[in-house]
Amino acid sequence: MSEKRRDNKGRILKTGESQRKDGRYLYKYIDSFGEPQFVYSWKLVATDRVPAGECRIDVKGLIGGCIFALM
Template sequence: MKSKKDTKGRNLKLGEDQLKSGRYRYRYTDCTGKRIAIYSWRLVKTDKNPSEKRKSALSLREMIKNIEKDKDDGILTYEAQTITVYQLIRRYLKSKVTLANSTLQNYIHLTEKNIRPHNLGQMKVSNVKKSDIKNFFHICILNGILLYPQYSYIRIFFSLPFKWL
């Protein structure tokens, strides 16, 4: 079987191809069965970016290496870049089958009332910094939105999905 080559005559690996625009694409299926494509103007680290194009932070092969590492570690790279904090907390609450129904309903109410409407709830998980969460708590406590018992419940939400809290 004849292997794919790019316009510079280099062999492309399985899943890699070059588009007519000159951009490189890598397509793969994540562990949930979802088909994902990533793009870069550079195939390898040493390639130069087309002058009129925005500089790609990583070459395609570097991106692939990161994806493979994340796959080995059980990290859903694409999902982490697209899921919001609110969605993550809701997913976490759905996984807590050992909680009493009243406790779970209380957690859901706190999430809907305090986290969902706030900017933090709409942020992508991959963009959240520790300072964003601290700022959220600070604003909520100063404005009287959260009382201390509610603060401790919501802090639990953040401490488990975000281990660095």
């Protein structure tokens, strides 16, 4: 049986989730047009702390306390 993929903190990663060398998490999914989409985040779950000096991207478009318009 193959081992489950884990991040550098030992947490099991679900399908589509991976961790980059810089520590950010990457989630890959296919949108309704069949195109691959990628979402990057410093946090795997909502309760994780954001590393000092880094921004977090929220689904609502909040980035590190700044509001950006997502196209």
